[in-house]
Amino acid sequence: MPVRVGFTATTKIGNAVIRNKTKRRLRAAIRFIIGQQSKYCGIDLVIIGRQNTASMPWNQLVVDLSKTLDALHARIR
Numbered sequence: 001m002p003v004r005v006g007f008t009a010t011t012k013i014g015n016a017v018i019r020n021k022t023k024r025r026l027r028a029a030i031r032f033i034i035g036q037q038s039k040y041c042g043i044d045l046v047i048i049g050r051q052n053t054a055s056m057p058w059n060q061l062v063v064d065l066s067k068t069l070d071a072l073h074a075r076i077r
Contacts, residue, residue, distance in 0.1 A: 001042040005030055009049035022049035025061060033066050039073060 007026050009019040026047050034040050053061065 003034055003040045003042075004044045006044075006046045007049065008046065009053075013049060013051050014054070018054050019049065022053045025053060025056075025058075026065075029058075029062050029065050032062060033069060040069070043073075043076070045069075 005027075007023045009022045011019070013019060013022060026049055030045075030047065047065075056064075
């Protein structure tokens, strides 16, 4: 069963350009992290963009998201 991921960014974080950039960066980071890893199969995720997601350095975004996903995976399995 594949991983299903939803992305959201509210108007609180900025205009449409900032919200779209935030969601694009999160999509790319999720693709990069999950890749071919089977440990995430069958999980439904909702990723919420925050204020600094659009301007955060790429490496930091990937590390933070990866740590969060690993902690979540350890908690639900």
